Amino acid sequence: MSSSSRRAETSDPSAPLVLHVDILLLSALGVFTLFALPRAAIRLTRLSEWSRGLLFYSSAGPRRDRSPDADPPSDGGSRKSSVSVRAVNASLKPETTGTSCGSGTPPKHLRSWSAAFPGLSWLLGMQIRPGYSVGRLVLIYAYIGVILYAGLFHSNPFTNPARAGMVSVSQVPVVIVLGTKNNIVGTLVGQGYERLNYLHRAVGRMVILAINVHAISLLYDLVSAGRWSLVVTVPYLTWGLVALVCMDVLFLFSLNTFRQMFYHVFYVTHVIASILMMAAACMHSPEAQPYVLAAVGIYGLDRILRMVKTRVATARLRVIPELGMVHIEIPHINAGWRAGQHLRLKVLSLGMGIWGWTEPHPFTIASVSKSPRGDGLVLMCKKAGDWTTRLYSLAHKGMDGESASGKRVTVLIDGPYGGPGNTVLSSFSGAMIVAGGSGITYALSTVEELLETRAAGSSRARMVELVWSIQNHSALFPMVPLFSSYIERARSAAVTLQISVFYTRAQTEDLMQSLQILPPGLDLLPGRPHFERLLHDVVDRTTELCAESHENPSGVLVGACGPISLTEHAGKVVRNLDRQTFKKVGGVELQEENFAW
DSSP states (O other): OHHHHHHHHHTOTHHHHHHHHHHHHHHHHHHHHHHHHHHHHHHHTSGGGGTTTTOOBOOOOOOOSOOTTSOOOOOOSOHHHHHHHHHHHTTSOOOSSOOOOOSOOOOOOOOOHHHHOHHHHHHHTOEEETTEEHHHHHHHHHHHHHHHHHHHTTOOTTTOHHHHHHHHHHTHHHHHHHHOSSOHHHHHHTOOGGGGHHHHHHHHHHHHHHHHHHHHHHHHHHHHTTOTTHHHHSHHHHHHHHHHHHHHHHHHHTSHHHHHHOHHHHHHHHHHHHHHHHHHHHHHOGGGHHHHHHHHHHHHHHHHHHHHTEEEEEEEEEEEGGGTEEEEEETTOOBSOOTTEEEEEEEOOGGGOTTGGGOOEEEEBOSOTTOTTOOOEEEEEEOOSHHHHHHHHHHHHHHHHSOTTOEEEEEEEEEEEESOTTOOGGGSSEEEEEEEGGGHHHHHHHHHHHHHHHHTTOOOOOEEEEEEEESSGGGGGGGHHHHHHHHHHHHHTTOEEEEEEEEOSOOOHHHHHTTSOOOTTEEEEESOOOHHHHHHHHHHHHHHHHHHTTOOOOOEEEEEEESHHHHHHHHHHHHTSOHHHHHHTTOEEEEEEEOOO
């Protein structure tokens, strides 16, 4: 029984069919790559884009004339507010000199497919459930259909278990490549790994389904014949059982609830079970070896690239009480990323707990690369869980015990990752950047990059609106100096910048007195932002400014970062924008950044 079963599996003619399915999937990837190619070519015609967003490094340039241990300037006011203002000002110091527009060349703008075909974009962008649009579900169900075809075409899974086994192992490289941080598929289609996680999960579930169908069929035959003992006495069957257990462990520990509550356990079991599963699959069937070797090669390449992209540096931690955040500055790393990108951070301090110093956490970068003001890499980490609470406590202890520059710690950063892909932010005539809560980090880097490129003469942006939704108006206190500096720099760079901050909790009159006087261009408003009206205002103002300068508008970018409810609302507003308004500004394009692991 054992030798005949093994010969049936290894000589199964289904192998060519499975190979053809893999070729079909590669062809589909090629089609999506061709769709992304025009924008990639336009972006890469600028030599500076070849090195941006790949590696962190230190670039020689102007530095702030400030001692690391010097007291940051105080803006007065209450003690609580002045401490927070100093925390932000320490690394994002407003410029004292004007910035004139440079002599650079604005980038070419190529409309995205969503802007070129707004009707199709409206349909594919409809949200069926949080995180899943019609377009995403079409891709998932198309993939499921292809895999079902491979498993069921002229085959009964209960009489030909080898087919299901071949299908499952053939998709292992696909699961691995979609789960890597340095994602080959994402690079080809111009998307970050975090935007492909839904495909990683969908493919993984199909692999688990296929391997369980394969195992159930074989085990049923063995149990029916009273030969269950062969599973533990015949080596290749034993290794098959090991692979099955590993795959089911991967599934159970990756369930959404468990992953969010015990991410560290999920990560460790994911790595260990994946390695054991691939080794067991090779021992179970020789035909699995080419697929497993391909998966090992992909995973190994990702680990090598992550080591190359990893930096160890000294960071300064400060608390921003009004925001419930820790401000992290790494002054000696000041270049190598694009606005909207994120990194994975480890704080190498025992103050993070016994295991906390080993945990990597993703954070969006809040500063601009190669800032003329000499800023380093800046993160703003909100206190939202156990790890970030320990980080907040660590930073708070350093406020009194060390110099005024903040608590010094050693950090390990891995990145940068994600970001706008092949989209060139500075190629748009206007932008509306929407942020919710700690999503302001994405907004800060994006707005600052638009201002810097405009000042250098290498941006088309003429109108920028920053919309920030917060719960308590006091969160605006530490950001006023920074927002004021943005407005001043926008004025000198010939950019119309409007910053609208909306707070959702009612406040007493005494609390509101401190924010009665705000600089022109910075508004504090009660309630939730009305995205429809705001977007129409941005489109109208962008069109007017382009007409005044005798330019054709090159579209408006809507960037949204925050809770899924906020980003999906922003996406719905963009999709429902009337076609006349859409066309007169050259199209409206959406970029979403959600809070997620």
